[in-house]
Amino acid sequence: MSKLKINGAIVDIPVENDTPLLWVLREQLGLTGSKYGCGIGQCGACMVLIDGEAVPSCMVSVDSLNANDDIVTIEGLSEDGSHPLQQAFVELDTPQCGYCIPGMIMSAAALLSRNPNPDDAVIDAGIPNICRCGTYARVRQGIKRAAQIMQQEKA
Amino acid sequence: MKKERINVSRREFLIHTGLTGTGFALGLSLPPNNKAFAAETSATTPEINAWVVIEPDDTVIIRIARSEMGQGTLTGLAQLVAEELECDWSKVTTQYPTPGQSLARDRVWGAFATGGSRGIRTSHDYVRKGGAVAREMLIQAAAYAWDVSADDCSADNSVITHNPSGRTTTYGKVATAAAKLEPPSDVMLKDPKDWKIAGKPVARLDTVDKVTGKQVYGADLQLPGMLNAAIKACPVFGGTVTSFDSKAISNRPGVRKVVQVGDDAVAVVADTWWRAKTALDALPIEWAEGPNAKLDSAAIDKMLTEGLSSANDVFIGNQAGDAKAALKRAAKTVEATYSYPYQAHACMEPMNATARWTKQRCEVWCPTQNGESALQDTAKAAGLPAEQCEVYKLHLGGGFGRRSIHDYITQAVTIAKQLPDTPVKLLWSREEDIQHDHYHPVTKCRLVGGLDESGNLTGLHARISGHSIFAVRAPGMVQRWDGADMITFQGFVEDDMLGGDHSIGYSFPNLLVEHAMRNPPVPPGAWRAVNAHQNAIYLECFIDELARAAGKDPLEFRQKLMTKHPKNLAVLNAVAEKVGWGKPAPDGVHRGLAVFKSFASYTAACAEVSVDRGKVKIHRIVAATDPGHAVNPQQIEAQVEGSIVYGLSALLYGEITVKNGRVEQGNFDSYPMMLIPEMPKVEVILMPSGGFWGGVGEPTTVIAAPAVLNAIYAATGRRIRTVPLKNSDLKIT
Numbered sequence: 001m002s003k004l005k006i007n008g009a010i011v012d013i014p015v016e017n018d019t020p021l022l023w024v025l026r027e028q029l030g031l032t033g034s035k036y037g038c039g040i041g042q043c044g045a046c047m048v049l050i051d052g053e054a055v056p057s058c059m060v061s062v063d064s065l066n067a068n069d070d071i072v073t074i075e076g077l078s079e080d081g082s083h084p085l086q087q088a089f090v091e092l093d094t095p096q097c098g099y100c101i102p103g104m105i106m107s108a109a110a111l112l113s114r115n116p117n118p119d120d121a122v123i124d125a126g127i128p129n130i131c132r133c134g135t136y137a138r139v140r141q142g143i144k145r146a147a148q149i150m151q152q153e154k155a
Numbered sequence: 156m157k158k159e160r161i162n163v164s165r166r167e168f169l170i171h172t173g174l175t176g177t178g179f180a181l182g183l184s185l186p187p188n189n190k191a192f193a194a195e196t197s198a199t200t201p202e203i204n205a206w207v208v209i210e211p212d213d214t215v216i217i218r219i220a221r222s223e224m225g226q227g228t229l230t231g232l233a234q235l236v237a238e239e240l241e242c243d244w245s246k247v248t249t250q251y252p253t254p255g256q257s258l259a260r261d262r263v264w265g266a267f268a269t270g271g272s273r274g275i276r277t278s279h280d281y282v283r284k285g286g287a288v289a290r291e292m293l294i295q296a297a298a299y300a301w302d303v304s305a306d307d308c309s310a311d312n313s314v315i316t317h318n319p320s321g322r323t324t325t326y327g328k329v330a331t332a333a334a335k336l337e338p339p340s341d342v343m344l345k346d347p348k349d350w351k352i353a354g355k356p357v358a359r360l361d362t363v364d365k366v367t368g369k370q371v372y373g374a375d376l377q378l379p380g381m382l383n384a385a386i387k388a389c390p391v392f393g394g395t396v397t398s399f400d401s402k403a404i405s406n407r408p409g410v411r412k413v414v415q416v417g418d419d420a421v422a423v424v425a426d427t428w429w430r431a432k433t434a435l436d437a438l439p440i441e442w443a444e445g446p447n448a449k450l451d452s453a454a455i456d457k458m459l460t461e462g463l464s465s466a467n468d469v470f471i472g473n474q475a476g477d478a479k480a481a482l483k484r485a486a487k488t489v490e491a492t493y494s495y496p497y498q499a500h501a502c503m504e505p506m507n508a509t510a511r512w513t514k515q516r517c518e519v520w521c522p523t524q525n526g527e528s529a530l531q532d533t534a535k536a537a538g539l540p541a542e543q544c545e546v547y548k549l550h551l552g553g554g555f556g557r558r559s560i561h562d563y564i565t566q567a568v569t570i571a572k573q574l575p576d577t578p579v580k581l582l583w584s585r586e587e588d589i590q591h592d593h594y595h596p597v598t599k600c601r602l603v604g605g606l607d608e609s610g611n612l613t614g615l616h617a618r619i620s621g622h623s624i625f626a627v628r629a630p631g632m633v634q635r636w637d638g639a640d641m642i643t644f645q646g647f648v649e650d651d652m653l654g655g656d657h658s659i660g661y662s663f664p665n666l667l668v669e670h671a672m673r674n675p676p677v678p679p680g681a682w683r684a685v686n687a688h689q690n691a692i693y694l695e696c697f698i699d700e701l702a703r704a705a706g707k708d709p710l711e712f713r714q715k716l717m718t719k720h721p722k723n724l725a726v727l728n729a730v731a732e733k734v735g736w737g738k739p740a741p742d743g744v745h746r747g748l749a750v751f752k753s754f755a756s757y758t759a760a761c762a763e764v765s766v767d768r769g770k771v772k773i774h775r776i777v778a779a780t781d782p783g784h785a786v787n788p789q790q791i792e793a794q795v796e797g798s799i800v801y802g803l804s805a806l807l808y809g810e811i812t813v814k815n816g817r818v819e820q821g822n823f824d825s826y827p828m829m830l831i832p833e834m835p836k837v838e839v840i841l842m843p844s845g846g847f848w849g850g851v852g853e854p855t856t857v858i859a860a861p862a863v864l865n866a867i868y869a870a871t872g873r874r875i876r877t878v879p880l881k882n883s884d885l886k887i888t
Contacts, residue, residue, distance in 0.1 A: 015427075015429075016408060016430075019429055020429070023427065023428065023429035026375070027383075027427040027428065027429060028427075030377065031368075032368070032371065032374075032375035032377075033367070033368020033369070034368070035372075035374070035375075035503070035504070035552070036374060036505070036582070037503050037504075037505075037585065037823075038585045038822050038823050039584065039585060039822075040585075040822055040823070040824060042822060042823035042824055043503070043823050043828075045503060073368070074367065074368035075367070075368050081363060081366060081367040085366075086366040086367060089362070089366045090358075090362050090363060090366055093358055093359050093362055093789065093790070093793065094362075094366075095225075095359075095361075095362055095365040095366060096225030096226070096227070096793060096797055097224055097225030097502075097503065097504070097550070097551060097552050097553045097554075098225065098361070098362075098364075098365030098366075098370055098550070098552070099372060099502075099503040099504045099552030099553060100503050101365050101366055102366075102367075102368045105366060123831065124831055124832035125832075127830075127831045128830065129830075129831075130503065130823060130828045130830065131503070131800075132501060132502060132503050132553050132555070132801070132804075132828065133225040133503075133553065133797045133800075133801075134796060134797030134798065134799065134800025134801055134804075135793070135796075135797060136796075136800060136830075136831045136834035137796045137834060137836075137837055138793065138796070139831065140831065140834070
């Protein structure tokens, strides 16, 4: 049985070692905010933060992780949906169907932690996620708006 | 556009409590015997009418029959009901009635079908009446309580006022009494110019849970005691299962059962989906590949090419004058053949459904674009009368036409039938989703145009050859059209056909539009904008070709043919003006135009594109739409932006090919999508002219691709007539 640190809590994971983290989150822990979209690390719907880096959780098997790895899912990004990206995406009504949005926000959260004031080129390079509804324009605006909110919150 | 957001924190609170309060939340703690909402709500709060429930605390629950799949219909319909109800918008929450309730109540909510951009445009009338009737009943209840005439009372923002005395009460206080009153037989609807909630850019009602991960989609559903199923259908279209060796995987962890599903698929049922999926991957299955085992894209292309000149199975979609004679007389003729490939929908949420079956009852939880037909499909698969079945809808993780076809529900019920009284969630892998879609049809189109000595268009002959969706999906309609599929002609027909929703915006002196129906054994389906998508490329790129051959400006050439179509002309002129057509573009940037009417809305686009040493960059799309009435302007803008991405993604990358009877693509590595770096700046001109109700989700899907192709011609002098662009020597940046 593996031990993992997820959203700040140490949890026991009673599954086969080669199970992808995504399915541990979804099926063992009920954390269904991380979505299944492709299973091959192409679409980004399952993005989580591992030690601050955005990683497609479908590509990480539990045996490649240890209890020191700090895993954060959309459910753990903020206590009350108040992360600047969540505020900005609500303010702009960014989601359409919304299925890609948790993964999109996790990619953006990692990007903003590296670069608190990203321009278009940085966003282009840092957001590999697919959105079939085509919310890219409002995702871009949302990331920039979140950067503003973060600066206001710091000030 | 500036948005009006009313009291965000209150809204968030209501989204959560409103749903759970009525026992309709489909969260992780769904009770094992989830009842239809009406039974649960009526215990405490009777409905005013089918559309409106008002809780004692003034919470307004508006029932929405159509499905929310991202297009914003849920919010738009709620705005229309709320507008007439005169309720406090900040207290509005929504609820899906169930198809079973609809059946029991003689379809009181009308159609559930959510496709063809019809969500609002075919239900605005009766949902507004629903709101207005409820308002009158609430006012009457207050009037009775005060012993005054209802004529002396008015309602605003959920507050009823007796005007002579100034006495007030709230909807929540009189709702129970109002529910007992007879509804008025006649109500007046507001003039849209007096709208206060509808027509305004209010925030969506379904956003908050989507940014926190709390939104439960079908793929996320957990029921107590639920098992999970992974499925594999014969990869060859029309093939069947010969045998499979369950014993090979029976000892794997968590595996409960291996079942055949229909004649063409096998499913593994396990405690978790991941265990089911990995066991299925290890399961030896023998297939009988059937008659299509050798089918490939080259053979399909040959079939379509034959149709371009054949006299067999040819149907006429539009005819004026004598196009063939005009072409013979023309001083100059121009001829071109375009091709459009199969496309998969690739909804981000793969197909799924959860079913529980007993001998007496079958229940299904699923994302669907049509709750009513989902119920019928459930009943059929369950072998039970529809009255003994129920469907609980969840918000869709994308639809685009795919979730109007319920093969995944049939499969889920078929599996659940083999594990009685056990809820089973079937989730398709992405590969299954791409390889067992109902694809955007493949067509080709040969166009011939004639010009006189002055460069005036004298005639046009368009011959489409290819797949008919309706011949396969709605043969009854094809029968009514004497064997033709008129939907094939979207954008090519006159106002008297297809309800005027897809009429041509040009007046050609001589015109012949034909369809040679050629139906390869690949399942076709409606794909966002359906046939308007390729027809806009055919017509709008060829018009551009004719303008160039005539030595005319593509805008002026179009304008001259559009004088009898003022609304089409207005959207075209709007984009031309905004982009500064005729004035120099930025260095290296070239422009292309497109104008098209579909789903009752008038749309146009101008693309600004550069091509630098073979690298294409789409800088800007200016898009205009006239949908008649605009119910939520900021959501219409979102749909324009998003639909343009859907159209551009297909233009750049979208192509499904067939080899050995099976789809060659399987996931986003082989069926790539447009990503954020390729997203152009989209500027939306929303110009609702009133007086009609046009669609929003689909119409602007079709205008970006021809505008971009025409801009690429302007940049390079090269006509690209076969898409996607990834197959050309142009590189997409």
